[in-house]
Amino acid sequence: MSIHPPSPARVVLLCGPSGSGKSLVAARSGLPVLRLDDFYKEGDDPTLPVVEGSSDIDWDHPESWDADIAVEAIARLCASGSTPVPVYDLALSARTGEETLHIGRTPLFIAEGIFAAEIVGRCRERGLLADALCLTRGPVTTFRRRFLRDLREGRKSVPFLLRRGWRLMRAERSIVARQTTLGAHPCDRDEALGRLAAAAAGRRTPRQPVA
Template sequence: DDPTLPLVAGTSDIDWDDPASWDADTAVTAIERLCRTRTAQVPVYDISLSARTGETTVDIGGTPLFIAEGIFAAEIVDRCRELGLLADALCLSRGPVRTFRRRFLRDLKEGRKSVPFLLRRGWRLMRLERSIVARQTALGAYACDREEALSRLAAAAVAGRPAPTSAP
């Protein structure tokens, strides 16, 4: 119900894919707390309601790294790097049609929004996918497929430092 949330052009739908719909400062604070203390309070959202519904505690224990994922992860790559928190920054690139299919099926299964909304959003994002990946890489993420991402994450976990900038 925040009147400052961005809208999808020509609609009354909140544009949850716009970085202006996200609180990057709060995210960086939580990530820093997780890295320093291994625990943090994080919000719980009900996507079908477009609402924050509470908080929960995340405890990462003794894991060598954790994955902060999401459409806005690249927005904070530089800040996390400056704070010494970043092991790697990845953007999974699977192609627009495959991404559309996976996103639609996930959102449908989870009851995130109505089918017409999911189709409109999916079609819009499918058309924008190449520019989305380009923006993510411009912000410091490395575009790769699933296998390369898993390899880079394993290397980061073992080495405790960023993965190489190119595939082995």
């Protein structure tokens, strides 16, 4: 009897505005998780964008994040079940080390982060994509959750968090619209969990539009 090698894993990209509950949904799914926030550029990187009319670094702009390294990590996880990933300290805006993520022989894992939609097309072209989801909760709810989380975790100074929170609350609808245009399906927590369960069981979800 011939033994066939296991099929490569595939990824569900989980995006949404900062504070929309991505980490919670990923944890509740029971699937292995790759944290895309660990692929931020470091604070002294000269290519970091700044908020227009301000000296603040724009950590919500895709150019603050290294998409190339993130895609390669996803590809290695799909192919081999493990990959080195940076350990990133958001408060320090710096990589503080490296660790190896192992997902074993699972057929499905989640890559979650605010920039996940930016790589939907690249993952689809490489045959890595199972689904792409954009969590939405409403600007006020997201603002409150994001501020309390960031304050509790000491991610940045309070004035910075307030400036960022106000800016993101006003921009939330356009953020969701952009992520949807890039190929992520907008949904609430319950629908996201349902689609994740369907993907894990090998059931097809509605086809995403090609960005």
